[in-house]
Amino acid sequence: MRIVCSPVGIVEHRRPRGGLERLCQSGFSETVLDFGMFAGGFAGKKRRAEAETHWQEWADRYVEEAKRQGVLLGLAFAPHFESEQKIPDSEELEIRLAEICIQKSAQYSIDMLVVRSLVGGSYAENFAKNREYFLRLGRMAQSAKVRLLVVNSYRNINGHLVRGFCGEPAQAVAFVDEINAALGAEVLGFCLDAGVCNLIGINMYDFVTALGACLQAVILRENDGVHDDSLLPFSSAHGGGSRMDWLNLIRGLRAVHFSGVAVLDFRTTLTALSGLLRPAMLSFAHKVTEYLTWQVQMEECLRRYPSRVLFGAGNMCRAYMKCYGEDFPPLYTCDNNPQVWGKEFCGLSVHAPEDLRSLPEDCAIFICNVYYEEIERQLRDMGLKNPIERFNDEFMPSFHFERLESDGWKEQVKG
């Protein structure tokens, strides 16, 4: 999974230098080209003429500056207008701009462009309308060698948001397949907007796994399930947890070994902050993306090594054995508690840490205990040169019905 940070809320569309610098300083090496940043003026009568004249020039300047700073641009977004913006010709405008964006993306060597679907009518009517639209765009994209990505959307029923175009997994897969079949090539892929999924409460594991290989990008943004905000992941907390179903999204991305683009969009969080605090928030956001990447790629990490041992004989080890014990069997587990050495836990023999000295060099030690740093230090102090990785059971493919409480796990130890 490649993490990309959206520039919206960070980069100023006419003067991109400072914002792009701040992105780099926070640790992000890639961003997107969101044409919507430059086309915002189309929504206002007074600024429309200026936007018409300059939006492409502003986009050119942005791309030039990103290149100068070495910031990668792996994905572009075509402008999209909401009905609340009350632009009289919004649909025609959106179509016209999308067509230009295909050419501009090709010119900038950006190979994927996200295009929002058109709205209107029943699902069948909307399908027919978007079929025509995406076939037309698809032909242009095909000759420009740009891949189009369609996004799941919602419909607004008098203020209540419900499933819109490609809002259901089967609808999304059917649409992508139909367009590609008609074009005779894989021109259309899918971009899953996790924020939209949360607003309509859909099971993201189901969505991601149904999409499989057509899923090329995912937009990581959080909201409270009611308002269409783009908050930093895990920040819409209520009653002891986030109101965003990260569990099922991570489960899904892990299950399909997602290797596409993950766009972090937290514009609402950023715009609420003082400019003085934004750099700190950006650095924190980068930490959040590192955490999400770690979680999504947990299984990839296990697969990377020819053999592995675990460190820890508790709930995390138990969770590992439930979900990964069969596919990635550890040689054994070890623990600092001498009372369990030589005994058996979840089908694994429990060894003393000293036994790790006889491991083959390429065998990885997976720490199954939240005291990661302390254990890693202990292992390094022992002079072990083996790869040391951190396993975590917060977002597992499945869970035991009961966790072992306090010392209850010891009852599971056989010996």
Place this chain on the structure above:
Amino acid sequence: MTVQGIGVQTKEAIDDACPENGFRLLREAGFSHVDFSLNGYMRNTDIYKMKNSHFFDKSMAEIEAFFQPHKQAAAKMGITIGQMHMPYPAYVPQGKEELNRYLWEEMAPKSMQLCKFFDCPYIVIHGFKLTYFLGAEEAEWAETERFIHYLAPMAKEMGITVCIENLYDNLNGHIVEGPCCNVDKAVERIDRINEQYGAEVLGFCFDTGHANLVGLDFEYFLTRLGHRLKVLHIHDNDGRQDLHQIPFTFTRTRENASSTDWEGFIRGLQNIDYQGVLSFETAPVLTAFPDVMKADALKFIHKIGQYFATRISV
């Protein structure tokens, strides 16, 4: 074609001490059908707290004797028991084995027998909510399907159709989809199981309130369900909580138009030529309004049913 009738829950309308009064009230409000709230005798709130009401400790003869006045009163008032709600959940993931065995071995088969006793053709069950633990929805469904296969031979023998219902789940106060919200999967599963038994042992109960909470596209869902739709739970909410209120109650914008897609609901039922009962699951309305307004509230609910019936039959 027209719908078969208009119904409402027995919960909060029928008093066990004198069922006839309640059925008379419903008759006077215009209802032709009821959805028998068997779930009121073993409440979900209790089950989740691992409490057992032990209502189903009684023998079937005792249970039938208990409900004989209800059956007689309904018949006397010309009301058909068109559907029944089985107590739920039928499985508590972290519950004691004793409770889960009771739900499976006592509650469920006796509910089926009672459904037969009332000559009721449909019984609504809740699928198990297990995705948090099991991960994939398919794994969760496998457990629900195990329950359905347990009920199906009884259903076939008794001529009853067990109906699965679209449900929701709660994620730190935010409502997310629960079992049976994917219409494509529901269609495949219903057809497969019915083919296996050579009878309509499984159907679908579309719950408008639950659908609204997770933003289902009413028209798409109902159209795709087609003939598999057997019964309805019609009620409204604000899109955030499962309030079971009167349709057209909630608005979200200054224009004050309904924020629930009732037009999509009507179009969906029109598309599939629905001829079943328009059944309201609006018991909380009866506790919200003053007792003296109960009859008027019921009449108003019935009037909305008539409105839907007229629109659907156009």
